[in-house]
Amino acid sequence: MADVVNVGVNLDAFSHAISGIxxxxxxxxxxxxxxxxxxxxRETLEGREKEFLAEFQDNLQAVNxxxxxxxxxxxxxxxxxxxxxxHNSGLLSLDPVQDKTPLYSQLLQAYKWSNKLxxxxxxxxxxxxxxxxxxxxxxxxxxxxxxxxxxxxTLVLPPQYVDDIISRIGRMFPDMSIELFRxxxxxxxxxVTLGKVLKAIVVMRSLFIDRTVxxxxxxxxxxxxxxxxxxxxxxxxxxxxxxxxxxxxxxHYQLPQMPDVVVRSFMTWLRSYSKLFQASCxxxxxxxxxxxxxxWRDFRTLEAFHDTCRM
Amino acid sequence: xxVTCVCQVPVAEGKSVQQTVDMLHKKLEQxxxxxxxxxxxxxxxxxxxGNVGGQPSKLLYVMHNSETPLSCMALFEGGPCLxxxxxxxxxxxxLKSHFQNAKGHKVESRGSRYRYCxxxxxxxxxxxxxxxRGISVEVEYCPCVVPGDCWNLMKEFMQSFLGTSxxxxxxxxxxxxxGLFAAADCVDxxxxxxxxxxxxxxxxxxxxxxx
Numbered sequence: 001m002a003d004v005v006n007v008g009v010n011l012d013a014f015s016h017a018i019s020g021i022x023x024x025x026x027x028x029x030x031x032x033x034x035x036x037x038x039x040x041x042r043e044t045l046e047g048r049e050k051e052f053l054a055e056f057q058d059n060l061q062a063v064n065x066x067x068x069x070x071x072x073x074x075x076x077x078x079x080x081x082x083x084x085x086x087h088n089s090g091l092l093s094l095d096p097v098q099d100k101t102p103l104y105s106q107l108l109q110a111y112k113w114s115n116k117l118x119x120x121x122x123x124x125x126x127x128x129x130x131x132x133x134x135x136x137x138x139x140x141x142x143x144x145x146x147x148x149x150x151x152x153x154t155l156v157l158p159p160q161y162v163d164d165i166i167s168r169i170g171r172m173f174p175d176m177s178i179e180l181f182r183x184x185x186x187x188x189x190x191x192v193t194l195g196k197v198l199k200a201i202v203v204m205r206s207l208f209i210d211r212t213v214x215x216x217x218x219x220x221x222x223x224x225x226x227x228x229x230x231x232x233x234x235x236x237x238x239x240x241x242x243x244x245x246x247x248x249x250x251x252h253y254q255l256p257q258m259p260d261v262v263v264r265s266f267m268t269w270l271r272s273y274s275k276l277f278q279a280s281c282x283x284x285x286x287x288x289x290x291x292x293x294x295x296w297r298d299f300r301t302l303e304a305f306h307d308t309c310r311m
Numbered sequence: 312x313x314v315t316c317v318c319q320v321p322v323a324e325g326k327s328v329q330q331t332v333d334m335l336h337k338k339l340e341q342x343x344x345x346x347x348x349x350x351x352x353x354x355x356x357x358x359x360x361g362n363v364g365g366q367p368s369k370l371l372y373v374m375h376n377s378e379t380p381l382s383c384m385a386l387f388e389g390g391p392c393l394x395x396x397x398x399x400x401x402x403x404x405x406l407k408s409h410f411q412n413a414k415g416h417k418v419e420s421r422g423s424r425y426r427y428c429x430x431x432x433x434x435x436x437x438x439x440x441x442x443x444r445g446i447s448v449e450v451e452y453c454p455c456v457v458p459g460d461c462w463n464l465m466k467e468f469m470q471s472f473l474g475t476s477x478x479x480x481x482x483x484x485x486x487x488x489x490g491l492f493a494a495a496d497c498v499d500x501x502x503x504x505x506x507x508x509x510x511x512x513x514x515x516x517x518x519x520x521x522x
Contacts, residue, residue, distance in 0.1 A: 196456055196457050196460075196492075196494060197455075197457075197460070216453075216454045216455075217456055218312060218313070218456050236429045236453060236454040237428050237429055238428075238429055238454050239454060275460075276460075277452075277454075277455045277457075277460040277461035277464055278460050278461070278463070280463075286467065287463055287464040287467045288464060288467050288468055288471075290343075290428065291343075291427055291428025291429065291430060291468075292428060292429075293464055
């Protein structure tokens with residue numbers, strides 16, 4: 001009951017204060033409009049200046065008046081109370097030591113924040129679900145009856161099969177050498193050396209390419225303990241760019257049912273980098289753009305473009 | 312260690328060596344390069360003693376490069392090159408009976424080092440017994456090791472700040488048995504510096520009283 005009365009008093013002063021703000025805004029707008037319009041046409045220069053100044057002064061005084069009125073009204077409105085108790089949690093607001101333990105206000109903020117988060121997450125998930133991002137053939141959510149039949153194949157492959165495929169692909173390209181390591185479990189890690197241009201480390205998950213790091217020919221691929229270093233980025237900007245492009249490529253080439261075709265396409269694409277420093281950009285004809293050679297290779301035609309020139 | 316190209320930039324008309332160097336620095340900074348410290352390449356000459364007959368004594372050049380501070384390179388002009396660690400200087404002083412130091416023939420190039428994307432550019436003043444003889448510019452493209460691959464790229468870059476004084480492909484690369492497609496290393500850089508120093512040394516001898 002007391003809340004309703006409180007709210008009623010606030011609302012009245014509120015509406016007066018709002019109209020006070022509107023009056024202030026219009027008087028400030030008038031000031032700027034008169035400045036914009038400039039001096040009106042009168043007979044003498046002094047006449048024009050005097051009238052302009054008088055008008056300007058009037059407008060400023062009107063602003064001052066409205067501002068004072070607004071200050072008076074806002075004094076009447078008072079502090080907004082935080083008394084919107086959410087049932088039992090409102091009992092927390094009865095704690096008298098408000099400064100040291102602002103429990104209730106923090107609770108309200110946390111609640112509002114989590115509501116907003118939930119709403120945004122819902123929007124994001126509906127947008128992301130529009131584009132299917134799964135590269136393997138496993139189906140999540142298939143009924144229990146169908147699942148044993150569809151369970152496959154492409155994510156659980158015998159390591160020997162993976163070795164065979166990789167070595168076959170390695171033999172296809174004479175200027176590219178592919179070495180296979182298995183440092184951690186059954187996931188293969190490939191070290192691809194392309195001529196004297198670059199070395200790429202490709203981390204696989206059965207026959208799917210997971211991630212790749214491209215480094216220069218003269219950079220160190222092994223870490224201090226003798227294992228392949230799959231995390232350090234290249235120290236050269238050109239190879240950092242090529243790493244980004246290679247990551248785009250491994251996301252582009254997707255065929256859930258035939259992962260060996262995917263690996264072959266990826267290797268064919270990577271092989272086009274053998275002329276990384278020799279090729280000029282197909283679009284602008286130059287070799288360098290911001291100090292970088294053409295690092296982008298088109299996915300279909302394998303033509304070289306600068307990152308900023310690609311179509 | 313990438314592909315390097317060392318060339319000489321002629322002093323601009325009516326300007327001093329220092330002014331030309333400053334002009335080059337300004338052009339590099341306009342391109343977007345960032346200064347990254349300084350560099351020094353020096354070369355000492357040793358005469359091989361104990362030579363009979365009329366053939367002139369072979370000259371041994373001992374060079375240092377601040378890019379590889381722990382190394383020391385010893386080379387004969389057009390001949391084999393030895394890469395040793397810094398103690399080689401001490402060894403040379405012990406070999407006084409076989410190699411005599413030609414004091415006063417020490418040449419060095421000192422200057423600032425700039426970095427632009429993956430390029431390292433070193434603009435230095437070549438001095439011999441504290442008189443400036445010329446300007447050396449070294450451009451290194453770090454990611455590539457094969458000169459034949461990236462020569463066009465480097466030429467395009469050098470044109471952007473050297474303008475007309477762009478050099479040809481250094482002969483040291485073409486002279487290798489595998490040609491342009493052998494990997495480049497620090498010996499090639501030092502050979503290029505040696506050629507440049509010798510050229511500048513010969514250039515000034517007729518007018519050596521002009522300072």
